[in-house]
Amino acid sequence: MKRWMRRVLGAAGLLPVAAPSLVWAAGGKASQLVVVADTRVIQNAALKYFADLYNTNIWLFAVWAVVLTAVYGCFLGLLMDFIMARTGLDLKSRKIVEH
Amino acid sequence: MKRLFGLWVLFFALSCLVVPAASQAAEVAQGKVIAVDAAAKTLTIEEFDTNISHENPYGRPTGITSVYRTEGALVGIPPEPGDVVRIAYETKGSERIAIRVMNVSKQDLRGK
Amino acid sequence: MDWLYLHMPIAGMDIFWPGLVLIGFAVGVIGGFFGMGGAWMVTPGLNILGFPMAFAIGTDIAHIAGKSMVSTMRHSKFGNVDYKLGIVMLVGTMVGIECGAQIVMFLERIGRVGSVVRWVYVVFLALIAFMVFYDYFKAVQKKRAGIVEGEKGTEGITWYKTLHKIRIPPMMHFKAAGFTCSAWLPIMVSFATGVLAGFLGIGGGLLRMPALVYLVGCPTHIAVGTDLFEVMVSGLYGAFTYSLKGRIELVAVFVMLTGAAIGAQIGTVATKYSKGYGIRVAFGCAVVACMVSIILKQYKYNAAAAVIILGAIGIICAYIMAVMFKGAAQELREKKAREQAQASF
Incomplete structure (x- = not known):
């Protein structure tokens, strides 16, 4: 049973690889999609900056996106540890939990 | 490890600042394509405003027409007369140079 | 009702923000509680809320990057990572993510990305649901209490012994x-999981962990650490490549990250107080509900899809929160009583 389950799991791994070729066989015209952020309707200065960066310099936008996400993730981690340490709960005995 | 990691973050943050924030603010226009000149690589649109409503999902026509140079621009689904496009552009002298051209009506993101 | 909608500056659409907060929060709670990804609900959830599929995937993968930073902070020393293995696998993971992302972009060009990704998700979620229910029934049969994850690697499956016999250079020793x-063995494993992660916008741990144990032959504790490392790298690289392709919505990433960080605390604390296996069934039901709502979305029943997915994850969140608050209140009461007892001596 378990072995069978793993086989199914493996097949699912192949699916994303197989899917496009099936679609390719079905045909369809290929045209790149380009998105332009509509900076006309954005009021917030920071959002406007990033939307503008998206339109003009996508590389810098990508670097910002990764850095901000990482930094914000770290910040939240520290903040939460700080808060949880003050709840008075014993958190040392909890198991390691990821994803 | 933590320190190494911190250094990486710092390095990235610095390189972000060092890479000159050269993004000369581009402007954005949206409107209906009136003419496409493939030879001259220009696009003429009638601009729409930002008053989006149920009747005018892409904005209301303003009657202003403008010409954009599309050479070197990132163009999505090729615009044809009648399509609604959104263009990010820079103004150089009296010319409007398109950077990115989005075919709003044809790719209608919501359906994807 | 305009205030309920938040404008997404890049995709240019108005999104029902309480839904966004709920998805982020639920991923945190459910991910923290069950110790296995919650990312599977983010891509479909975002898509159902109105994000174009490619944006949903990009946003999901970026939020994984942020979330894995949180967990990396928590085990800042990375306990049990085989860095050599991690770096070798990095090659496969990154190439895999890129391939996955390219497939998504290709599907987007031909206008099929929505339906193809949705159907792959349906299969993927069916598999998760099957695994969860299978685990549950097995546990019921054996009438054994305890945590399921601990069992991984304890069975005598030795496929990796055969795979280790394949001697295609370069051969590598992982200390x-x-x-x-x-070296091709871990590279191929990480490539396959990378493709899946890049294509579905998930961390890939669900597949990478068992693959590391059964196919590569990693001891379980090393597999956990190395997988964590890979999730972080794949998240960061995925965030980068999807932003470069212009398929990311930073505002949504931030909103969800905030929700996820708070939710993760509640979820992990709740594990302390939860007893029994019943909750696993609830988890399986949430997966099934998610699957059903994807199918509804595919056939354009958008409102019904949104109600089902948000309702299901909302209920399971509420349940876990109840477990956590009840347990925590109890613990604090007992602690206080102990202190008072000591003080009276």
């Missing part, structure tokens, strides 16, 4: 993990 094999 921390304690085995020697062809």
Whole structure:
């Protein structure tokens, strides 16, 4: 049973690889999609900056996106540890939990 | 490890600042394509405003027409007369140079 | 009702923000509680809320990057990572993510990305649901209490012994993990999971963890650490490549990250107080509900899809929160009583 389950799991791994070729066989015209952020309707200065960066310099936008996400993730981690340490709960005995 | 990691973050943050924030603010226009000149690589649109409503999902026509140079621009689904496009552009002298051209009506993101 | 909608500056659409907060929060709670990804609900959830599929995937993968930073902070020393193995696998992971992302972009060009990704998700979620229910029934049969994850690697499956015999150069010795094999073995494993992660916008741990244990032959504790490392790298690289392709919505990433960080605390604390296996069934039901709502979305029943997915994850969140608050209140009461007892001596 378990072995069978793993086989199914493996097949699912192949699916994303197989899917496009099936679609390719079905045909369809290929045209790149380009998105332009509509900076006309954005009021917030920071959002406007990033939307503008998206339109003009996508590389810098990508670097910002990764850095901000990482930094914000770290910040939240520290903040939460700080808060949880003050709840008075014993958190040392909890198991390691990821994803 | 933590320190190494911190250094990486710092390095990235610095390189972000060092890479000159050269993004000369581009402007954005949206409107209906009136003419496409493939030879001259220009696009003429009638601009729409930002008053989006149920009747005018892409904005209301303003009657202003403008010409954009599309050479070197990132163009999505090729615009044809009648399509609604959104263009990010820079103004150089009296010319409007398109950077990115989005075919709003044809790719209608919501359906994807 | 305009205030309920938040404008997404890049995709240019108005999104029902309480839904966004709920998805982020639920991923945190459910991910923290069950110790296995919650990312599977984010891509479909975002898509159902109105994000174009490619944006949903990009946003999901970026939020994984942020979330894995949180967990990396928590085990800042990375306990049990075989860095050599991690770096070798990095090659496969990154190439895999890129391939996955390219497939998504290709599907987007031909206008099929929505339906193809949705159907792959349906299969993927069916598999998760099957695994969860299978685990549950097995546990019921054996009438054994305890945590399921601990069982991984304890069975006598030795496929990796055969795979280690494949001697395609370069051969590599991994000291921390304690085995020697062809470098192509971990690279291929990480490539396959990378493709899946890049295509579905998930961390890939669900597949990478068992693959590391059964196919590569990693000791379980090394597999956990190395997987964590890979999730972080794949998240960061995925965030980068999807932003470069212009398929990311930073505002949504931030909103969800905030929700996820708070939710993760509640979820992990709740594990302390939860007893029994019943909750696993609830989890399986949430997966099934998610699957059903994807199918509804595929056939354009958008409102019904949104109600089902948000309702299901909302209920399971509420349940876990109840477990956590009840347990925590109890613990604090007992602590206080102990202190008072000590003080009276």
